[in-house]
Every structure is written in C-alpha cells, then in structure tokens.
Amino acid sequence: MATSKVQQTPAVDPGSLFYGELRNQLLQRRGRLQEAQARGQVAQAVRLLEEVDEALSRMEAGSFGICEQCHTSVEPDRLMADPLLRFCLDHLPPEKQRALEADLELAAKLQARLLPPKDFQCDGWRVAYHYQPAGIVSGDYCDLVIGRDNSLYFALGDVSGKGVAASLLMSNLSAMFRSLAPLDVPLGALMSHANRVFCESTLPTQYATVVVGKATSDGLVEMANAGHLEPLVVGKDSLRKINATGLPIGLFRDEPVKSTMFRMQPGEVLVLYSDGVSESRNAADIEYGAERLARIAADCIAHSPDEVVARCIADLATFRGSSSPTDDQTLMIVQRSAS
Secondary structure, three states: OOOOOOOOOOOOOOOOHHHHHHHHHHHHHHHHHHHHHHOOOHHHHHHHHHHHHHHHHHHHHOOOOEOOOOOOEOOHHHHHHOOOOOOOHHHOOHHHHHHHHHHHHHHHHHHHHHOOOOOEEEOOEEEEEEEEOOOOOOOEEEEEEEOOOOOEEEEEEEEOOOHHHHHHHHHHHHHHHHHHHHHOOOHHHHHHHHHHHHHHHOOOOOOEEEEEEEEOOOOEEEEEEEOOOOOEEEOOOOEEEOOOOEOOEOOOOOOOOOOEEEEOOOOOEEEEEOHHHHOOEOOOOOEOOHHHHHHHHHHOOOOOHHHHHHHHHHHHHHHHOOOOOOOOEEEEEEEEOOO
C-alpha cells in the first residue's frame, strides 16, 4: 500500500542567523570549488560543486535540513559541521554510520585527553572533579593549570548547545586557557581575549558561560564569571554565593568581564558546577538545585575533594533515580588545605 510523505517545515528557519551562516558557508565553498576547477582539479571539484548546488537548491525549495529518508529534521549541530548533509543520524547509509561512529569515538578520546588530572594539588589547594558527557562528546569545560608563581588557575564552563559543535568550542576554550594562564595574564584580559575569539570565530547563536579563577597559597581567590552559575563557597556552617561579574562570552565583542576577590578559610571548599548538575530533574520533575548540592558538600567537608565529589554525585544519582541525564554534567571541588 502506498504511503504519503509527511510534510515538514524546514529544519532551519530561513530567516534565522543560523540559516544565513549556513548559506554563506555553501556560497564560500562554491567559490573555492570553482577556483579548484580552474586549477585543473576537475573531477573532484565537479562532484562537490554538484552537491553544493543541490544544497542551495534545497534551501530555495524549503527542504534544506530535512532527512530524505524519514522527512524529519537533520540534527542542527551536524548541519553546522557539514551543510551538505541529506540524512539524519538514524538514516545514514551503513558505511557513513561506521565512519561517523569512528570519528565520534576518536573525538571522545581526544576530548578526554584534554581534561586535567583527577586529583590535582597546588601549594595549599586540592582539587577534584566529575565530568560526564550526556552523549559521546561534551560541551562542558573544566581545566586546571599551575601559574608561574605556583598559583592555582581553575576554569569551568558550558558551551551553548550539545554534541560535536559544542565540543569543538570547548576545545577552543581549553587551548586559550592553557596558553594564557601559565603566563599570569590578568583574568579580565584572559576573558576578554576568549570573548573576542568566540565573537569572531563562531556563529551568532553560539556563546559560552565560563568561570575562571586564580587561587594563591594565602587563601586569596580572584574570580571572573562570564554569566555562569553562581559558585558556592561552603564551610561547615557557612555558605556564600559568588555572583557573576559579566555576560557570557560570544555575545558582544567588546563587553568586559570584571573580576572579584575573596578569601577562603582553611578547610572551606569552592563548588563549581554546570547546569547539568543543578538543573537535573527526577521522575516527579523536581529540580535538584544548588542548595542541595551545597548541603551535601557541607556534610562531608572534612573529607578530601575527591570524596566530596563522590558524595555529591552519588546523592545526585539517588535523587534522579531512573531518570536519565539529558545534559552534560560537570562538578569541581576546590578545597583550601586545612593547614
């Protein structure tokens, strides 16, 4: 029995900035292919030109970004990486599925190698973290670097979106932080540089929330927070929230991110987390929340940072029950040594 095709609206809004950027990408690729054809690279250039022209035709017809097999939307982050795509993940030809799986596995391995050591110590500070992608790769970011004066630099962030595109931007953040932090670049300058790079090299719809800090052996902490969730300074009987000092990076090119200073007492912990932790929900659709996270951290504050992390993540898993995580989860505990 014949079946009629399901009519779909375009996967990408023709009036959106994202659509315009993809169209510009295709036009730029068309120009480069025409140059390659003129230089004698005929066979490959002709084939790719045909694919680019077909994609532009789909844009004109309103079918761009719709899977040709099931007529549902192709994943936006995949379109961003390759605007020539014609199939969603579920309906890729077998050989392309195998190639994509291999690429994703390699990307996951490379991303894992960018992470800092699990048990990190630096001149009066101990740090531990939990990093769990919701999928194969993550758009969350965490890092630890030792500065020239033996100070501790720490960072945690969350790139908008999920999947491969977000993970690529996470890698950009890692490269910038690791190249600038050891030079003792002021935090405001470091964040301003990251903001400019994001504004100039990403799509207009992309941004990142990031918190970066520098801690010295006397307990002094300088922190710049570009729109990220409020870090928590937790003592046995105390809780302080450190407010954001600027907007997310990637929104406005020349928007400064200021820093704030505070001092941590021996034994206190600084809790940094992504919204995949605090906004996790259980089967009753109740949000986990930062307050519960702070309470669990306070209950085990006398223990090592890795134990604090383990207790918090175990409590989160108990709270969530059978509900599967839908977002990347990152938690970092920065503890000032008790003596």
